[in-house]
Amino acid sequence: MGMPVSVHVRAVEPTRPDLVAGVARVFAHLRRVDAVLSTWRADSDLLRLQHGELADAHPWLAEVTELCLEAEERTDGLFAAWRRRDRGRLTFDPTGLVKGWAVSGAAAHLDVVPEVSYSIGAGGDVVVGAGPGPSAAAPEWRIGVEDPRRPSTLARVVTVRRGAVATSGAAARGAHVVDPRTGSGIMRAGSATVVGPDLLWADVWATAAWVDPVHARALMAAHDPQYALLTL
């Protein structure tokens, strides 16, 4: 993944051992995901499998593969992990799904720590949650959505107690999102932000909505109404 990750927690005693251990597990989880599923580390399980160097793959590969299949179906192909590159070579790139899946899985390590509220920011995606305890006490986190046309300014603010915010667009890395229908990168102004319960699906829908906002909005209303789309 190669991105900076910030974990913020709110608790009466933020340095208590179970909380510190929970945060350490968040980072450990992300490191493990990177080792298994990185598409740019040559020693990751994913790449070694694609190059035929690995017989026994980590079970996460199967899980991610299944999720990619489900994502492709749910988004009617707007999200597609399998793509034909030049010379017709079929490649599997689950990166668009892995990031949300990984951070969501990492956050689960804090969901079991009592009396804590947390927010994890990872590469423009944000997940917010809280451990067990009186749920009325889970504070709100204010998540700013950056204006894609004016860097370091905010277009909106979303308040979340538990949930995720994912944004897809070309502002950060250019046309890195490929339109599966044309095979070319999408380079236009704007962004798509999805707010919903799970970062994995918020990420998938944000990517799908960046590809085709109109179609994605209709699909989301039909299949995943808990997820809200904001296009800028």
Next chain:
Amino acid sequence: MRRITTWILSTVSALVLLFSYHTSTSSGAAASVTAQADTDPGGTGSTGTGGSSGSGSAPSAPETGGSSGSGSSPSAPGTGGSNGSGSSSSSAARTFTGDAVTTRFGDVQVRITVKDGRITASKVTRVPWTDHRDQEINSRAVPILNAEAVDAQAADIDMVSGATYTSRGYAESLQSAIDRADL
């Protein structure tokens, strides 16, 4: 007009750990981030203890990095916090320099001055002036960002979703400085 990259609070209620794949030896396990302060020539700051965590993006895989600030929770009963920084006399101004962050356009580094738990000044100390176009981008972006980092405290934002390269480099570096200040 709303503009913000990060939010700084005067009451500490958060424990922040910063992780970087780039510097795996310094990641994760620190219980609290303590301040590494440079004494400002005009101020009477004291040197805090080390223990800064690494930050920055891995240049070969330019994923978007998140910028975030310490959160506050005024109403929830379960919050409060400890100030993890070293010796602090609240009336002295202390200066924190973030890690230099390598962006696609070059290195960006930010220094902030903290007094009484609030950022009173921020200065970009390194910009990617490698060519004429970079100068164009930065001459517009940097002064705005400098002003915004100080005004950021009014915006009450905990995290930001989405960003762009040069601003991200700045934001990450500012985030690094803020995380070190452990506000």
